[in-house]
Amino acid sequence: MxxxxxxxxxxxxxxxxxxxxxxxxxxxxxxxxxxxxxxxxxxxxxxxxxxxxxxxxxxxxxxxxxxxxxxxxxxxxxxxxxxxxxxxxxxxxxxxxxxxxxxxxxxxxxxxxxxxxxxxxxxxxxxxxxxxxxxxxxxxxxxxxxxxxxxxxxxxxxxxxxxxxxxxxxxxxxxxxxxxxxxxxxxxxxxxxxxxxxxxxxxxxxxxTWKTLKKISANKEQRKFLGAYLIYEDGVNTVIVFSGIFAATTLKFNPEELISMYLIVQMTALIGAFLTARPTDYWGPKKVVLMSLCLWIIVSVAAFFVHDKGHFFIIACIAGLGLGTVQAASRAFYTQFIPQGQESEYFGVYSFVGKSSAVIGPLIFGFISSTFGSQRPAILSVALFFIVGLIIIYTVKGGGPNVMKKQEV
Missing domain, CATH: 1.20.1250.20 (MFS general substrate transporter like domains)
Known part of the structure; x- marks a missing residue:
């Protein structure tokens, strides 16, 4: 090095x-x-x-x-x-x-x-x-x-x-x-x-960037994928931004417990990315993204009902698996749309959409929490991002197995 x-x-x-x-x-x-x-x-x-x-x-x-x-x-x-x-x-x-x-x-x-x-x-x-x-x-x-x-x-x-x-x-x-x-x-x-x-x-x-956006928007499937990614990634970012506050405020986590939870999530995210690396190639990234979004929906709903710290640790571990999985599989899905030699400009747009996906979710979470005086309905609202993203992704054509693609070539 x-x-x-x-x-x-x-x-x-x-x-x-x-x-x-x-x-x-x-x-x-x-x-x-x-x-x-x-x-x-x-x-x-x-x-x-x-x-x-x-x-x-x-x-x-x-x-x-x-x-x-x-x-x-x-x-x-x-x-x-x-x-x-x-x-x-x-x-x-x-x-x-x-x-x-x-x-x-x-x-x-x-x-x-x-x-x-x-x-x-x-x-x-x-x-x-x-x-x-x-x-x-x-x-x-x-x-x-x-x-x-x-x-x-x-x-x-x-x-x-x-x-x-x-x-x-x-x-x-x-x-x-x-x-x-x-x-x-x-x-x-x-x-x-x-x-x-x-x-x-x-x-x-x-x-x-505008030229690349126009080029991508002309392709219906790419447009649908990026729209879905914008929505469900907003849900993921909202969970990341507010999970610590939720644990400390609603479940009364102390600093040691918060740090332990964060480290566990990081480890399970790594595990999730590695565990789904092979399925992403053999099953196709679309199936893996759909599975991970189902996992995120379960996590959001379960967090609404949880009252025990131990149970929340388990939910956090599952969320970590979903975090590593959805990020790795989404990137693999998107690469299937990219023409050879245009990786930089296409990933520039992907990064732009990713940065845009941390705006609406935090606003909605904060608004609902302050309106109801409770974080539980706010955490439940995050599930809507995953549900809408899942429905749109399901309609996107593509995301098939990479292994098959290589064999056909």
Missing amino acids: NKKILSWCLFDFANSSYSAVIAAVIFPVYYANVIVGNETGLGDLWWGRAIALSMAVVALTSPLLGGIADYAKIRKRLLFLYTLLCVASVSSFYFLHKGMVMEGFALIVIANIGMEGGLVFYNSFLPEIAEPAHQGRVSAWGFGVGYAGSVFSLLLALFLINKGLITGVWPMVALFFGIFSIPAFLSLPKDSRNGSRIHRAAMDGLRY
């Missing part, structure tokens, strides 16, 4: 501290229950708004950012600026206290834009640091190193919480992210001096 690849993987190690501690496990509960107060679902409402707004901004600007990354050739500088924006915002969480709803809202929106927006530039380095034949394994290395970063940062957070220093968790994450991202800024390829001007590059990226 050369220095560039190692530094790229270390950036995944660094930003996973944000994904685990800030976006998924600790800070959502702290913001909803402590900063806002979640007795009547108001914390859910504000957290849903923050996630929805930040992801909407990222989704709408991602074609522009992609164009800047590809054509202006200043992605390293922009990756640094977005990382700095995220790190500075997270470190400012230290000054938040009960009642600072708008200040916390603004900071999490800015932090999430910095994190998610920076990933556009981070991902664009992969083709430059790894040969095509090695990109899959390098991507997997980054994922594995990122998982280690999640575990390590959560253990550090748990140590601080047990010492009664929960407000110290936020500067810890900022330092963790900042320090372990330094190798990337030192070793990744430098920016080119002969790129287009930023505004022209941004417009080139927008035109490129």
Whole structure:
């Protein structure tokens, strides 16, 4: 492993501290229950708004950012600026206290834009640091190193919480992210001096994305697939965003239990992805996606009725299996629509749809929770995303076995 690849993987190690501690496990509960107060679902409402707004901004600007990354050739500088924006915002969480709803809202929106927006530039380095034949394994290395970063940062957070220093968790994450991202800024390829001007590059990226969207929308089956993916992935993202808050608020999970649940979900997601790798090729990704959506429907309905922590741990394990399965099988399904040699532009649209699928669900969850004063009807509403997605996917032609395709060729 050369220095560039190692530094790229270390950036995944660094930003996973944000994904685990800030976006998924600790800070959502702290913001909803402590900063806002979640007795009547108001914390859910504000957290849903923050996630929805930040992801909407990222989704709408991602074609522009992609164009800047590809054509202006200043992605390293922009990756640094977005990382700095995220790190500075997270470190400012230290000054938040009960009642600072708008200040916390603004900071999490800015932090999430910095994190998610920076990933556009981070991902664009992969083709430059790894040969095509090695990109899959390098991507997997980054994922594995990122998982280690999640575990390590959560253990550090748990140590601080047990010492009664929960407000110290936020500067810890900022330092963790900042320090372990330094190798990337030192070793990744430098920016080119002969790129287009930023505004022209941004417009080139927008035109490129629009052209690809028009091309895909002309194909009925691709259009239906992406529509279904947008809907059911919104359900998946809503579960990810609110599962920690639901466990802490409704089931009274303590920080140790929340972290244990998160780690178990991560492990079962890996297991699910590996277990369904062969069936995806032999049965076809469509069948696997349909099966995983049925699993998600069961999980959503079961969570509505659960009152016992042990039972919720079991549901979380099943959800983890569904998480790894639906993400891997969806990507495999989509690849069957992609003409040879057009992988980059088609996956650019796939990524754009994926980022757009974290807007409506969090808003609906927060609205229902605050309206009913309970998270149970809100978690049940998520099942509708999976049901609608399942119905649409069922009508999509394609998604057959990959093995048969290879044999016919």
